[in-house]
Amino acid sequence: MSPNGTNGTTEPKHGKMMSQNEYMPDLPAKHLNTPVEVTPSPEEKTTGHFNDANIKLFLSGMHRDGVVILKDIINPDHLDVINEFMIEDTKNELSKENLYKNFGAENIQQGPPLTPPKYFFDDVYLNKLLFHAVNLYLGPNATWNMVSGNNALPHGVKRQPVHSDAMCNHPPAPFYVVANVYTCDASAANGSTEIWLGTHHFNTEAQTPPGPKGETHITDEYVAERQKTLPGIQPTVKKGSILFRDMRLWHAGVCNKSDDMRFMIALGFSASWWHGTAKFRVPAETGVFERIIHGTKGQGITPLMIELPPEEYEKLRDAHDFSDVEKMTYEGEIF
Template sequence: MDAPRAIGLTPNERTAKSYDPQNLQAALEGLHQDGLLVLKNVVDVAHIDKLREAMSAETKTILNERAGLFNQGVNSNILQCPPLANGECLFDDVYFNPYVIQIANAYLGSKPIWAFTTGNNALTGTAGMRQPVHKDITFHHPTAPFYFIANIVLSDFSIDNGATEFWLGSHAHTTSADQVPCTEETRVRKQVVGIDPSCNVKPEVVEQRRMIRPPIQASCRKGDIMIRDLRTWHAGMPNTSDQDRIMVAIGYQAPWYQAYTQKLFLPLKHASFFGKHGNQPVEVRANYLADEELGQMWKNYDFTFEPSVPVDRTLIAKL
């Protein structure tokens, strides 16, 4: 059965908080070949439970305040940020996981940039609701690794509770030409209608890929982290269980990639935690908010990964 590469920890690696060369190679091979990777048992489960407790308590409030603002327009899934202002929920193995950052340095380039965080909640009791196959990209993206997302799962993921559908290998065999062009209804920011892409992959391209390598739903356990190359096709799936399925998302950008405006919004009162970087080789690109400004934390939902340098659309038209 097809599945992403899963990397387990040896006792020596756990002590050193670093993968040995053999496991690092396996991780890089998995990302380059599949666009998805599972790191096994790299987060303290007690930390996971604390995050889940806090985020579950916020879900109803978010649904009331953001009625109708569902992820990808499907009423089964919402964006939900981790509790960044709650000092009791700030853990190095979540926000500065050494194994994730080691892989980011190897896959994206030395000292990658953390400039994005959010979360994803597949709501309970949403049988029959799924997202279209898409990429989280609404611009003409590079065809080399330039960004990846580390998803910290807050429960075991299974088909029953809406484990995400992934199209393994799609990241290495896709360009923005494979995406449905944006329309007046789907355009964002300064997109050009009919030329720039929407998130969704063209149905005919999806069916062509299905004949080569059909999709899978990646299962994993609480304490695992899934790493996804941003270019990898995926889709949120129905959650038929009686519990919400939540994961935290942390995005790492290649240091060479020319995106300068995307920044985290973090609480100033915890700047010392984020400023220490967990003693890891990573840059934190953020705006810090005073207590009276914490209402602006919603800006973490308003993210874009697009480059700051304008794209030459005359070249894109030749794709």
């Protein structure tokens, strides 16, 4: 420590303290209301590990804003293949009676295809840089317990209310993250998710009381207050990048005014100390289970999966039944 209490890196230069912008030029100033982008080098992509400078940037973005874009870590051609599948899948979905729409908006829950193998890409489901990011933010031995997806349907006219996916009592600490993988370029033009930077620091005090299905949203008062300083924004996320967000972050599915669907995969990870009950389903006897077990080995990630007969899996692929609520271990106590 220097006499003025700073460490070596922020040592006064010519009698003047370095500005935050000089110290971390890749960290956009808070008032710019722009998420941090972390771009790994070819070497980091090969090793599957971020270097120290990118770790510093990533953690700064996550702790300050609750969201970071991990740039260009998936081959976009792989996402084209999944997107093609989803276009056909959406036609089937839309023909279903009583199709459930998330918050009544033109946004539906759809799981991505895990089989046949031509749809299972390691850089989507077993991405080492993603796993490294999860471990950096949530600590070692995080569990992976959600695979789902959201489709913002074309020509949307109704948006979702601002909400947090942490709809239960939760600690004021990172305990769950969602990796959103858009299967197309996403921006305000086609309904990229509205995100409210820094709102992961709020807790249930900002939420409406839970409705019949446990759903809540952010109260009008809190939204109006935040709107004055750091309103929600729609990020531009290139196909191949991941929108990595703390589950507590306020966000909303907004109208996709374009002619094409905007699908995004959602992979969810929980801190090892969070006693959630969720598991994701995989089709049995297809090799998916084994591939995930092998692909997560040594990566500090424990996948929690249930194998189902393929027909049953297919029926439940689009289920809207994820819950992050903690397990009650005995009456009245959660630990």
